[in-house]
Amino acid sequence: MRKLTWLAPTLYITFLLMPIYWLLNMSFKTTNEILGTFTLWPQEFTFDNYIKIFTDPTWYNGYFNSITYVLINTVISVSVALPAAYAFSRYRFLGDKHLFFWLLTNRMAPPAVFALPFFQLYSAVNLFDTPIAVALAHCLFNIPLAVWILEGFMSGVPRELDETAYVDGYSFPRFFVRVFLPTIAAGIGVAAFFCFMFSWVELLLAKTLTSVAAKPIAATMTRTASTSGYELGLLAAAGTLTIVPGAFVIYFVRNYIAKGFALGRV
Amino acid sequence: MALEFKNVVKRVGADIHIYPTDLTIEPGGFNILLGTTLSGKTSLIQLMAGLEHPTSGEVWFDGKDVTGVSVQKRNVSMVHQQFINYPNFSVYDNIASPLKVARMSKADIKARVGQVAELLKLTPMLDRRPLELSGGQQQRTALARALVKDSDLVLLDEPLANLDYKLREELRDELPKMFKGRGATVVYATSEPGEALLLGGHTAALHEGRVTQFGETARVYRQPQDLISAQVFSDPPINTCRVTKRDGRFHLNGTSSWPVGPAHAALSDGPFVMAIRPHQVTPAEMAPPAEAVRVEGTVLVTELSGSESVVRFNLEGDTWISQSQGIHAAPVGTRAAFHVDTSQCLYFNVEDHRIAV
Numbered sequence: 001m002r003k004l005t006w007l008a009p010t011l012y013i014t015f016l017l018m019p020i021y022w023l024l025n026m027s028f029k030t031t032n033e034i035l036g037t038f039t040l041w042p043q044e045f046t047f048d049n050y051i052k053i054f055t056d057p058t059w060y061n062g063y064f065n066s067i068t069y070v071l072i073n074t075v076i077s078v079s080v081a082l083p084a085a086y087a088f089s090r091y092r093f094l095g096d097k098h099l100f101f102w103l104l105t106n107r108m109a110p111p112a113v114f115a116l117p118f119f120q121l122y123s124a125v126n127l128f129d130t131p132i133a134v135a136l137a138h139c140l141f142n143i144p145l146a147v148w149i150l151e152g153f154m155s156g157v158p159r160e161l162d163e164t165a166y167v168d169g170y171s172f173p174r175f176f177v178r179v180f181l182p183t184i185a186a187g188i189g190v191a192a193f194f195c196f197m198f199s200w201v202e203l204l205l206a207k208t209l210t211s212v213a214a215k216p217i218a219a220t221m222t223r224t225a226s227t228s229g230y231e232l233g234l235l236a237a238a239g240t241l242t243i244v245p246g247a248f249v250i251y252f253v254r255n256y257i258a259k260g261f262a263l264g265r266v
Numbered sequence: 267m268a269l270e271f272k273n274v275v276k277r278v279g280a281d282i283h284i285y286p287t288d289l290t291i292e293p294g295g296f297n298i299l300l301g302t303t304l305s306g307k308t309s310l311i312q313l314m315a316g317l318e319h320p321t322s323g324e325v326w327f328d329g330k331d332v333t334g335v336s337v338q339k340r341n342v343s344m345v346h347q348q349f350i351n352y353p354n355f356s357v358y359d360n361i362a363s364p365l366k367v368a369r370m371s372k373a374d375i376k377a378r379v380g381q382v383a384e385l386l387k388l389t390p391m392l393d394r395r396p397l398e399l400s401g402g403q404q405q406r407t408a409l410a411r412a413l414v415k416d417s418d419l420v421l422l423d424e425p426l427a428n429l430d431y432k433l434r435e436e437l438r439d440e441l442p443k444m445f446k447g448r449g450a451t452v453v454y455a456t457s458e459p460g461e462a463l464l465l466g467g468h469t470a471a472l473h474e475g476r477v478t479q480f481g482e483t484a485r486v487y488r489q490p491q492d493l494i495s496a497q498v499f500s501d502p503p504i505n506t507c508r509v510t511k512r513d514g515r516f517h518l519n520g521t522s523s524w525p526v527g528p529a530h531a532a533l534s535d536g537p538f539v540m541a542i543r544p545h546q547v548t549p550a551e552m553a554p555p556a557e558a559v560r561v562e563g564t565v566l567v568t569e570l571s572g573s574e575s576v577v578r579f580n581l582e583g584d585t586w587i588s589q590s591q592g593i594h595a596a597p598v599g600t601r602a603a604f605h606v607d608t609s610q611c612l613y614f615n616v617e618d619h620r621i622a623v
Contacts, residue, residue: 160346163317166337167344168411169367182354 020243026236034232049237059238062217065131067245069206069214070199072135073142077195078188080139081146086176088147089154090162100151103144114140115208122209133209134216138199145198146191149260153187154180186253190260193253200246217242268293269314269419269451274323276309283309285476286323291451293328296442296467298483299455301498305472307455311421314453316340328418340419343412347424349404351396357407358383358392364415382414385444402433409437413444420445422454426461438464459501463487471495493539493619496612502544502576505586509540509613516540516608519582524559524608533622539614544589546610549577550603552590558605565596577602 026034027049028042037043053059087093088100118137119128127133161183165175181188206216221238253260269291276284284306291297299307312318313325316337324333332340343364351360358379359366365375383389386406396404405425412420422441426434442465445452456462462469462483469483471494479486479495490496496504509516512535517523526533550560563579563586570576575594578587579602588604596602613622 158348158350160348160350161352163312163315163337164344164346164350164408164411165352166317167315167342168364168415169338170363171338174367179352179354183352185354 023236023239023243026233027240029233029236031230031233034236035230046233049233050241052234053237053241059217059220059234062215062220062238063241065210065214066200066206066216066218069131069134069138069216070196072131073138073199074192074195076135077139077142077146078150078192081143081150081191082181082188084143085147085150085154086180088151090159100147103147106144107141111141111202111204115204118205119208128209129211129213131214134206134214135199137205137209138195138202142195142198146195149191149194150184150187152262153184153190153259157183186256186259189253190256193249193257194260196249197246268326268328269453270326271313272324272326274313274320274325276313276318277321283475284313284320287477289470289477289480291453292468293451294449295451296445296465297451297453298462298465298467298469299453299472300457300459300462300469301455301472302457304474305457305498306475307457307472308423309475310472311344311423311453311455314419315342315344315421341415341417342419342421343415343417344421345405345408345412345423345425347427349396349401349408349428351404351407351411353395353397356393356395357388357399360396360407361388361392361410361414364411368415378414379410382410385413386410402429402437405429405437409444413448416448417450420450420452422452424455424457427457441465459487459499462499469499471498473498489621490612491621493541493614496541496614500543502587502589504541504543505547505581505584506539506541507581507584507586508537508616510537511535516611516613518559518561521582522559522561524557527557527609530613530622533613537616538622539616539619541612541614542606542610544576544587546607547586547588548590548605548607549575549588549594549596550605551594552592552605554605555607555609557607557609559608560603561606562601562603565598565600565602568596568598570595577604579604 025041028045028047029039030044030046030048033039033042033044088096114137122128122133122137127136157180161179162175165179170179201218203216203218203222207219207222210216210219217238221235221242250257271287271289274284274287274289275282287310299310301307309318313320316325316332316335319334324331326332327340352363355363361379361382362375365378379392380389383392386409388403388406388410391399391403396407399407405428409425412422426437429437438461441454454465466483468481469486470480471478471486471490473494478498479491486495487499490499493506507518509518511517511526511530511533514526515523516526516538518540546555548555561581563581565577565579566585567578568575570593574589574591576587576589577594577596578585579596580586586604614620615622
């Protein structure tokens with residue numbers, strides 16, 4: 001019995017990694033092999049799919065566009081959420097609890113609800129098909145999330161730290177930047193990660209608000225067939241590359257992720 | 267540099283945290299705010315610091331009205347009950363922070379931090395982060411930060427309450443020495459009467475947002491103005507009961523009586539509230555004090571520590587406490603006799619609980 005303890009985790013990890021392995025497997029195959037035969041690993045190993053993505057602007061621009069609006073969104077979300085979270089964590093004002101809860105309800109509506117008004121609005125103000133349009137649209141659900149996460153982390157810092165800094169002579173801005181922000185650095189990291197993640201995986205708004213110039217990679221990837229027929233190998237390679245930024249970012253906040261999922265309230 | 271509260275009131279929403287308070291704290295020396303939790307110690311300290319501003323009334327410092335002056339512009343330092351340090355600064359930078367904000371030269375900062383670190387035995391830890399230190403060292407760091415700048419007013423809000431017993435005693439002995447000769451006015455909040463007596467100076471007894479008495483610590487202890495002040499300044503709680511003055515004697519429910527001393531001879535006949543501290547009620551098997559009266563009660567609880575006995579007993583409906591040296595194990599539920607030192611009894615008016623004179 002004892003000898004079988006390795007079995008459960010192995011099975012578990014195998015099943016978890018199966019789709020990722022299959023994606024990776026496909027990305028090194030030719031489309032003919034994918035459609036023609038069932039093979040557990042590439043028979044004709046090829047880098048052509050990756051080479052195509054790195055050389056064809058319609059492909060690699062998708063990554064640039066995505067990264068651009070994701071980064072803009074992350075920066076806007078976190079920098080707008082910081083003062084808001086501080087206010088919610090430190091001050092009592094009329095309706096603060098209701099407002100705080102209302103923020104989170106923004107996350108509860110499916111993005112599809114906002115696709116139409118955003119499309120019309122951004123077209124009217126000439127922001128359609130720009131990264132900033134997608135970045136702003138994603139703020140709708142990322143700012144509330146960032147406020148909630150940051151508020152949790154900030155409330156974990158005793159109010160007496162603020163008082164001590166004022167007694168020491170710090171002005172509020174100086175205290176906020178020099179003392180407070182470094183103290184909640186982990187929280188800022190986690191909030192930024194979640195903003196990055198949700199903006200990176202969001203497809204519907206990103207697709208609706210762009211056409212050519214700012215088309216995100218996820219939109220490019222959903223085109224399954226082109227003039228040269230099915231390009232499954234190419235799509236698999238694009239999918240593999242799309243996983244990389246998320247995995248890269250998650251590495252930096254791995255120790256705080258659990259706290260982030262609990263909105264900083266662990 | 268006297269600190270003066272003129273009719274200060276602090277209200278938060280519908281709650282009154284500080285009732286109208288007049289208080290003049292003399293420059294220099296130790297001043298103690300003594301009261302239980304929620305008695306308003308922290309509120310008073312925050313008003314003194316300028317972290318909070320009074321709802322009405324004025325705060326004067328050194329002959330100037332500082333009511334609306336922000337904390338940054340007042341030369342104060344403060345230590346909290348919790349160990350509050352800047353977690354991302356080294357111990358050195360923590361101590362140096364008020365000096366850096368004041369734009370002191372690097373060499374001066376180094377010299378002063380070194381000096382204070384030496385005084386507080388922090389020299390080997392200067393490069394570490396506060397959270398890597400023990401609780402005692404963390405609080406020393408906070409104290410060092412309060413000491414390093416020449417503040418006019420040092421506010422210590424129960425600085426030793428979160429430390430373990432040994433460290434607390436050690437730091438309590440050192441505290442008055444640290445502030446000696448600095449000319450700063452020190453305000454020290456505590457909930458322990460014993461701590462107030464050990465630190466000396468002046469004491470303000472606080473109860474539910476009111477300063478019930480302010481004066482020299484020993485005087486507030488020995489001559490409380492009212493029952494509340496006596497209760498605030500007694501641990502274990504002071505014993506009370508109704509007595510009646512009649513025919514030159516105080517009568518306790520008709521069972522015990524003792525002659526009225528010269529200090530109370532002028533009191534009119536009638537009922538009073540008598541209060542006596544637990545250590546002035548001793549078991550009958552011990553040698554009685556010079557002026558003693560014998561009382562009897564039913565033993566409720568007996569707590570024996572190594573060298574001290576605390577016996578709670580029911581005296582005609584009131585729960586009394588006797589605190590005495592040595593081991594006096596009275597079995598629970600039995601009748602036991604005690605001696606009350608009548609020379610130490612305090613008498614208060616029944617109506618307003620003020621001291622009877």
